Amino acid sequence: GAVVSQHPSRVICKSGTSVKIECRSLDFQATTMFWYRQFPKQSLMLMATSNEGSKATYEQGVEKDKFLINHASLTLSTLTVTSAHPEDSSFYICSAPLGGVAYGYTFGSGTRLTVV
């Protein structure tokens, strides 16, 4: 079935550095990608929606300059956490609708970011 491959699965970085998370759609074209973060024992919270070839739409309270999203192709969307701080430590997840007649959604496997 349709798969979104998300990398890295885990990353530890120092405060002040930047981290890039990639989500690739392997056998379908992801015109839209949703980026979520999830805190322990909580549900997914949407950060932004990226659409191929256009600027991402950010949810209220999400800093555009801190969480840079790029969706340059139909198979790749990236989230870059810039100038990371310990409070950015979280589980980041991407998701894409399968589109067409398939309906359904697929999720990346998530990235556990720890900022030290």
Next chain:
Amino acid sequence: GESVGLHLPTLSVQEGDNSIINCAYSNSASDYFIWYKQESGKGPQFIIDIRSNMDKRQGQRVTVLLNKTVKHLSLQIAATQPGDSAVYFCAGGSYGQNFVFGPGTRLSVLP
């Protein structure tokens, strides 16, 4: 705004029994609903979806029921297995757009 919530935060069932996880939503304009499971430390896994023009949809061992009158949907898992232990989320919205996720129900399968 939209809100989606679950009636029971935890559910324990005996292996082999059927499980029913319930969910309520508030936005009557929602026309697409999905169920996901998430195992500890892993990303969500899509289980099944249903459109608002349907009231029932079946998958492999799972059935989703939608009652638009009372804005309620449920996920039924037949012959629950240990591998079904996870947190289950419902979400509602419109296809292709963002969903509102419920807080999750933890399903524990007892041997």
